[in-house]
Amino acid sequence: MTDTTVTRATRREEPEAPKKKRRSDRARAEARLGWMLAGPAFGIMLLVTLYPIVQALWDSLFSLRLTAPDDREFIWFRNYQVILGDPAFWQSMGVTLFITVVTVLLELIIGFGFALVMHRAIKKLRGFARTAILVPYGIITVVSAFAFFYAFDINSGGYVNSWLSWIPGFDENLNWFAYQGTSLTVIILSEVWKTTPFISLLLLSGLAQVPGDLEEAAKVDGATGWEVLRRVILPNMKAAIMVAVLFRTLEAFRIFDNIFIMTAGANDTEALSLLAYNTSIGRLEIGLGSAISVLLFLSVLIIAGIFIKGFKVDLSAGKNS
C-alpha cells in the first residue's frame, strides 16, 4: 500500500525517475552479462600470470635450493643484494639491452622497407610479397635458430665461411660461436629474421593511414621523395611506429629461444631470461632465480612505462604542430 503511494508520489514529482530506474536496471543486467561473458577469460589471465608473479616475489625473499629444500630460510632482500652486486648480472643486462636496441633498430629499418614494398607493389605482386614476408612469422623460433646455427657453425658443417672467404682478411676457420661478438651477430640476425614480419605489418597498417592526398599535394609542390617521407609519411605514422617499437622492445628484452639453441649462454651471451632460467631451473636455486625473474619483470615494466609516457608526449606534440 505505502509502496504504491510512494511510487505514485515520486512519479508525479519527477516523471523521469522510473525511466531512469529501468535504464539503470538494464545497465546493471548488461554489466552482469558483460562480466559473465568476459569473466572467465579475465580470471584465467590473472590466475596464470598474477599468481606466479606473486609467488616469485615471495620466493625471492628466501634462501631456497631445491637440492636442499629443508634449508629454506627467510632472508629478506639478500638475494637481490647478491644479484645486484654480481657483475654477471650486469653483464647479462648489458647483453640484453644491446640485443634489444640493435634488433629493434634493424627491424624498424627492414620492416619499414618491407611495409613500403607491400604498400606500393602492384596488385599482382602484393599478395606474393605479403606471403613471403609473413613466412618467418609462422616459423618456430627454435627452427629459425637451428637454421642460422647450422649455416654458421663450422662444427656442424656450416657453409657461410666458404661463402665469405673472398673477403680479404676473413679467416675461413672462424668459429662464430666461440666469441661474444660473432655469436651475438648470428643471434641478432636470427631474431631479426624471425620477428621483422610483425613490425612490418604494424608499419603497413600505419602506412595505410597516411592520407594519400597529402602525399600528392607535397609532390605537386615539388617535394622530393625523401622530403615526402620525412615531412608527410613519417609524422602521420607516428602512432603505428610507437606501437611497433614498444611491442618489439618488450619482446626482444625477453629473448631466450635462439640464445639457448645457439650458445646456451656461453661466451657472455647469457641474456637476462637465460640467466633466470639457468639459475632457477638449471641450478635449482629457486630463491636467486626468482629474484632475477622479478628484476626482469620490473625491467619490462619500466621500459613499458617509459615508452607509454614518451608516447603520450609525442601524440600531443603531433596534434599541436
Next chain:
Amino acid sequence: MRAMTWPQRIMWLVIIAAVLVWSLFPVFSIAMTSFKTQAGLFSGTLLPQEWTLDNYATILAPGGSAQDLFLPALRNSIGISLIATFVAVVLATLCAYAIARLDFPGKRIILTTALAVSVFPIVSIVTPLFNLWRVIGLYDTWLGLIIPYLSLTLPISIWTLAAFFRQIPWELEQAAQVDGATPFEAFRKTVVPLAAPGVFTTAIIAFFIAWNDFVYGISLTSTDAARPVPAALSFFTGASQFEEPTGAISAAAIVVTIPIVIVVVIFQRRIVSGLTQGAVKG
C-alpha cells in the same frame, strides 16, 4: 593504374626477388641441410653433394633412432596447441563479444590486463609454475602446458577478436528481428557469418603462438609424455655421441615447418588483417 615503364618493372622484380630471398632463404637452407648425408654435412656448400632421405627416416620411419623422440613430441605439440587454441578462442570470443557489444564497467581493465599479460616475461612465470606443478602433479602433463599456454594465446585472441567484432554492423541483428526472426535466429544468421572469419583468423594466429613456445616446453616437461616439438628438437642427440644430430634436427624442422608455410600461403590475407587489427586499431 598507370602502365609501368621497363626500368620500373625491373626495379620491382629486383625488390621482390630480394624480399623472397630474405624470407625464404633460411627455410631453404635448413631444407638443404636435411637432405645431406652425414659425411656430406662438412662439404661446406649450401646444396647437398649427395642427396639422401636418411634424415627423414631417422625421425619418421619405425626403427629410426630419433623416431621415438620426434613422433611423441609432434603428437604432444599438435594436441596441446590445438586444445590451448580452442579454449583460448572460445573464452576470448565471449570476452570480445562482451567488450564490443555491451557497455559495462571494467572493459578497459580487461583490455589492459590482456596487454600486460602479453608483455609478461615468460621466464618470470615459469619458476613458480615449475614448483607448483611438481607439487600438484601437473609437471610433465598436457594440462600442465595447456594452462600456461593460455597466458600466451588469450591476450592476443581477446585483442584481435575485439577489433574484429567492433567492425560488425550490429544493427543488422535488429533489422533481422524486425523482419520477424527470433533473437537467436537473428544472431545466428547475421552476426555469426560476419564474426566467423575473425574467429578463424584468431585461431590461426593463436595456434602459431602456442606452436612456437619453447620456454614452457623445456621447463615444465621432462619426458615424451608432454614435451612439445621445439623442446624435443633441442634434446635430439646423434646416432653416436660423436655424431652431431644436425641432419635429423633439420629434417624434423622441415616436417614441422611445411604445414605452417602452407597455412601462411593460403590464409595470408586474413592473417595480415588479423595481426594489424589487433595491434593497432584495438
